[in-house]
Amino acid sequence: MSVTAIDTADVRPRFTRRRSTRRAILIWSFLAPSLLIFLLYRILPLGWNLLLSFEAWSPLKPAVFIGFDNYQEMFWDDDVFWQALWNTLGIIASAPLGIAIALGLALLVNSDIRGRDVYRTLIFLSYPLMTVAVAIIWRWMFDERVGLINFVARSLHLADQPIPFLNSFTWALPCVIAANIWQMLGFYMIIILTGLQTIPGNLYEAAEIDGANSFRRFLRITLPLLRPSLFLCFVIGMLNSVTSFDLIYVMTNGGPGHATEILVTYIYKLAFNQTRFDYAAAITVVFFMLLLAVTWAANRLSGGNVGAVEHD
C-alpha cells in the first residue's frame, strides 16, 4: 500500500511544506510494520494483562470485574507465589556473582597474550546455544547415578553417597543458578571487554608514572570507568536469568516441590496447565513491576546511563 506513495515521491512537489508532510508520512509508513508488531506483542499485552488481573475470567466464561481479589489471594493465601518470588529474587541476587567472574575473565583475555581470541571464543561459545539443550547437558552433569559432578565428588571422597542434586531441596536451586551462570558468563565477558577497550590507555600510563600499583590502578581507574558496563550486564543478565524459563522447565520443572519455581514457570503453569489466566495475569503484573523496580534501581546506581540511546 505504501509502494504507490513511494513511487510518486520523485514527482517534485511545488511547496516545501507539502513535500515535508509527504516525507513524514513516508517515514511513518516505514516505521509502521515494526510499530505494529511492538504494539501487538508488547504494548497491547501489557494493558490487557493489567485489565485481566482485575477480572475473573476463563476462556469459556464472561469476564467479571472483581477488583483486587486476585491480588489478595496472591499475597495472603498463596505460599507457592511467595516461594516463586523468593526464588526469583535469589536468581537476581546471583547475577553479580557471574558478573564478578566475568570481570576477572575479561581482564585476563584483555591482556596481551597469544591465543586470546581462541580463549574468548571458547568462553563465549555457550551463550548462543539453545537453552533447552543446555538444560539437558546440565541435567546429565548433575545426574545422581553417573553425572560427572557426582563422579568427581565421589572419586575425591568429597561425598560418600551420590547427591541427587536436582531432586534435593537444598541443591536444586544452586544447580540451576550454576547452569545459568555457565551460559551467561561469555556474554557478560564480551560486554565488559567492550567497556574495557573504551578506557584510554594513557590513564594507566599516567597512574603508573605517579607510582600507583596495579591493584590501585584497577580500583581507581578500571572499576569506576567500567561502572556502566557492569550495570548493563546486571540489567541484561537479570532479564535473561529471571526469565530463564527454558532452563528450569527442562532441568527441574520447578521441582522438587516448588524448590526451583520462579515467577515465570508459575505463571506458565497457572495459565496453560490450569487455565487460570486471570490469576496468572495478576502474578505477571507483580513480576513485571519487580523487573522494573530492579532495573530502575540498577539504573540509578550506575549513574543513569544504562540503556541510554545517543540522540542526534
Next chain:
Amino acid sequence: MTRRQRRWPIHLALIAVCFVMLVPFYWVLKTSISGENIFSYPPSIVPRDPQPFYYVDVWYAIPFARYFLNSVVVSILTIVANVVLNAMAGYSLTQTFPGKQIVLMLFLSCMMIPFQATIIPAYLITGKLGLLDSYLGLALPMFSTIICIFVFKASFDAVPRSLIDAARVDGLSEWRIIWKVMMPLAKSAVATNVILSFIWSWNNFMWPLIATRSQDMQTLPLGLARFISYQEDTTGALYAFCIMVLAPGILLFLLAQKEFVQGLTTGATKG
C-alpha cells in the same frame, strides 16, 4: 614494563576456565557415542566401544525431519521479516521527522518489556488472529527486534549525508535509497540481523510451547523437551539428539562470530 613477564599464570587460569566451559559438551558427546550402558558406574572418561547407533535411533524415535523443517521455516520467516522491517525502521530513525522522540521513547520502553511478561495476552491475541498452531503465528512476535533496529540505525548513520542527498537529486525514491544505496553499504548490519534473528528463533522455546498444539508444528527445542518428558533420560539417543540440535548453532556461531558479537555489543551499548 612489568606487563610483559609472567604470562603463564594467565594462560593457566584461562585454560582452566575453558576446560570448565567445554567439559559439559564433552560429557554429552561422550555419552552419545559410547557403546556401554550409559548408567554403568564408574562412568568411563573416554567413550568405550564408540558407535553411532544412538544417532540412528533419533530418526526412528521422533519425527526429527519434521521438527527440523518446522524450525527452518520459522527461522527463515523470522530472518526475512527482521531484515526488511528493521532496515526500514532503522532508516527512519536516521531521518528527522515529527514524532521521532515519541518513537524512540516507545522503542526504549518496549525493550524493558520481556516477552515472558506478555505471554498470556500474546497467546490470546494470536488466538484471535487465528494464527495459533501456524508458522506465521510462531514467527510473528519476533518479526522485528529493537536491538536490530538500532544496529541498522548505527550502520546507516555512518553513511555520508552527501551520498544520500546525491541519490535524492538523482531522483531516487526513499524506498530505492534504502535498498540500492544504504543496504549495500550496511552488509555487516544485515549479517548481524540475520545471525541474531536466526539464533533467537532457532533457540526459542517458550513461545512455540504456548502457541503450538499439534505435534506437526513443533520445533526442535520442543521436540527435545518432549523427548525428555516421554522417555526420561534412559537412552543415549537423548544426548545424540542434543548434539544434533546444538551442532548447527555452534557451526554458525564459529563462522559468524564477529557479526554476532558486534550485534550484541551495538545493541547493548546503543540501545
